[in-house]
Amino acid sequence: MAKQIVVISGKGGTGKTVLTASFAALAKNKIMVDCDVDAADLHLLLSPVVKTRHEFRSGRTAVIDMKKCQKCGTCLPICRFEAVRPDFRIEHFSCEGCGLCFHICPHGAIHMDENVAGEWFVSDTKFGSFVHAKLGVAEENSGKLVAKIRQIAKELAEKQALDYVIIDGPPGIGCPVIASLSGVDCALIVTEPTLSGLHDAGRVFEVAKHFNIPVKFVVNKYDLNPAMTERIEEFCRTQGVPVIGKIAFDTTVVQAVVEGKSIVEYAKCPTENEVRKIWERINRGL
Amino acid sequence: MIISVASGKGGTGKTTVAVNLALSLNNVRFLDCDVEEPNAHIFLKPRMNGKKSATIPVPEVDEAKCTYCGKCREVCAYHAIAVLPESDSAKGNVLIFQHLCHGCGACRLLCPQGAIKEVNRAIGVIEIGDKDAIQFIHGRLNVGEAMSPPLIRQVKAYTNNTKTVIIDAPPGTSCPVITAVKGSDFCVLVTEPTPFGLNDLVSAIDVLKRLEIPFGVVINRSDLGDGNVDQFCQDNNIPVLLRIPFDKEIALLYSCGIPLVQKKTEYKEAFRMLFEEIKSNIVR
Numbered sequence: 029m030a031k032q033i034v035v036i037s038g039k040g041g042t043g044k045t046v047l048t049a050s051f052a053a054l055a056k057n058k059i060m061v062d063c064d065v066d067a068a069d070l071h072l073l074l075s076p077v078v079k080t081r082h083e084f085r086s087g088r089t090a091v092i093d094m095k096k097c098q099k100c101g102t103c104l105p106i107c108r109f110e111a112v113r114p115d116f117r118i119e120h121f122s123c124e125g126c127g128l129c130f131h132i133c134p135h136g137a138i139h140m141d142e143n144v145a146g147e148w149f150v151s152d153t154k155f156g157s158f159v160h161a162k163l164g165v166a167e168e169n170s171g172k173l174v175a176k177i178r179q180i181a182k183e184l185a186e187k188q189a190l191d192y193v194i195i196d197g198p199p200g201i202g203c204p205v206i207a208s209l210s211g212v213d214c215a216l217i218v219t220e221p222t223l224s225g226l227h228d229a230g231r232v233f234e235v236a237k238h239f240n241i242p243v244k245f246v247v248n249k250y251d252l253n254p255a256m257t258e259r260i261e262e263f264c265r266t267q268g269v270p271v272i273g274k275i276a277f278d279t280t281v282v283q284a285v286v287e288g289k290s291i292v293e294y295a296k297c298p299t300e301n302e303v304r305k306i307w308e309r310i311n312r313g314l
Numbered sequence: 315m316i317i318s319v320a321s322g323k324g325g326t327g328k329t330t331v332a333v334n335l336a337l338s339l340n341n342v343r344f345l346d347c348d349v350e351e352p353n354a355h356i357f358l359k360p361r362m363n364g365k366k367s368a369t370i371p372v373p374e375v376d377e378a379k380c381t382y383c384g385k386c387r388e389v390c391a392y393h394a395i396a397v398l399p400e401s402d403s404a405k406g407n408v409l410i411f412q413h414l415c416h417g418c419g420a421c422r423l424l425c426p427q428g429a430i431k432e433v434n435r436a437i438g439v440i441e442i443g444d445k446d447a448i449q450f451i452h453g454r455l456n457v458g459e460a461m462s463p464p465l466i467r468q469v470k471a472y473t474n475n476t477k478t479v480i481i482d483a484p485p486g487t488s489c490p491v492i493t494a495v496k497g498s499d500f501c502v503l504v505t506e507p508t509p510f511g512l513n514d515l516v517s518a519i520d521v522l523k524r525l526e527i528p529f530g531v532v533i534n535r536s537d538l539g540d541g542n543v544d545q546f547c548q549d550n551n552i553p554v555l556l557r558i559p560f561d562k563e564i565a566l567l568y569s570c571g572i573p574l575v576q577k578k579t580e581y582k583e584a585f586r587m588l589f590e591e592i593k594s595n596i597v598r
Binding site: 038045064069203232253285288313 | 324331416506509
């Protein structure tokens with residue numbers, strides 16, 4: 029069975045996508061998944077050619093039929109999501125689709141519409157197949173969309189007898205992160221030597237622990253504050269988690285992103301060398 | 315006035331902008347609504363003087379009244395309730411999956427027997443404090459908890475119309491962000507001049523247009539990357555309110571949790587100017 033590796037961070041902007049794209053370039057027999065569905069960027073480094081696109085239907089939204097509505101106000105105070113406006117229009121982006129207003133309206137003026145909450149794609153890239161998605165503007169259920177594209181990737185990996193599913197995770201610790209983490213073989217936490225980076229990595233580490241996921245750490249831009257890097261390494265020692273790489277601050281990475289390339293393809297440089305080692309160490313640990 | 319600070323992409327400098335703006339103004343209430351990963355306290359170092367549990371209401375069934383009719387299961391849109399009906403050999407049972415419950419209250423209101431009451435389930439904490447004249451409130455979601463919007467709404471309940479309220483929003487473009495920025499008078503979008511920054515800025519702008527919130531852009535690390543964010547803003551008539559160049563000293567201050575304006579006081583003026591820009595953009 030294909031090994032699933034997810035790159036997460038807690039804090040945003042620490043280098044998840046840059047690392048994921050590099051692993052995509054380095055791994056053999058793999059499929060990639062971008063689970064950061066509400067700020068997806070991996071496609072910018074993989075130049076996908078979309079092969080199939082699919083609607084993602086999830087959840088419902090209340091709609092008030094103004095012809096039937098008597099403006100009696102029954103629905104107003106019972107909505108806990110502040111979704112019924114005083115003019116009896118539903119704010120689509122606030123409605124969580126619970127249907128309470130639909131059930132309780134004395135005039136049968138409310139119905140529930142199924143949401144098209146986004147779109148997902150299976151694409152070909154220079155490195156292999158890629159499953160990605162676009163959450164609709166101001167839509168919810170990103171966790172369900174993540175679960176969906178992970179399931180598709182897993183099925184494709186099985187069908188094509190692939191060795192790896194490489195997953196770009198979202199920031200934070202909430203529902204899309206939990207959906208990205210569940211059942212993976214390795215979570216790579218990439219952090220930076222800042223108090224925020226340490227704080228946030230610590231929290232997402234707790235989430236991974238909570239779900240019994242094996243964790244490894246990478247410190248990106250480690251030389252911007254060596255003392256803070258030491259604190260992160262100390263944290264990892266006390267937690268019994270390996271730090272499998274330290275990447276120096278390098279503006280070449282920014283240039284590679286601007287060119288739409290992974291650092292591995294872009295240039296022979298210390299960063300590229302360190303990223304290769306990190307991938308080897310992940311592989312050895314699986 | 316409510317000013318939210320958001321970004322599509324994470325790590326672009328939301329907290330830096332929110333904190334330094336707060337420190338450059340008077341009469342501020344600061345709400346850190348990035349409840350999954352709250353960081354503003356690291357920089358503001360408020361003296362905390364209040365803490366309360368943040369909860370959502372979840373159903374509890376009174377078995378004495380329940381007839382296992384299954385109405386609650388039928389109305390629950392989140393599949394958080396299962397009902398095993400009574401039979402000759404076994405007594406009925408109602409199973410509540412608390413982590414799936416959004417706390418909408420439909421099961422309680424619609425139970426024909428009045429057999430359901432709601433009890434509070436903790437999903438995180440709200441902490442209240444102050445830093446000099448800044449009133450500080452943040453939420454901290456419990457680890458393993460999936461749903462942040464209820465906690466964000468509870469932090470936002472501390473909005474105060476007599477003050478300048480600064481909201482530090484979470485990254486992304488989905489429900490946590492929408493919950494955080496909804497109702498703002500203005501939203502500052504912080505980005506970086508890279509393809510990632512631009513791509514996620516475009517998504518964030520779609521959200522703000524949908525919410526009808528006026529916005530402007532702050533470009534952080536403005537000298538690393540390319541000119542496409544600038545070009546995009548120019549082409550679309552989007553005000554660029556402030557540019558912060560990359561500077562190793564700024565990065566080092568950030569890493570130690572020291573607000574920029576404390577050590578590089580010239581930025582205080584820049585953030586006051588940012589506030590003036592925001593005000594003029596709201597009027598327009």
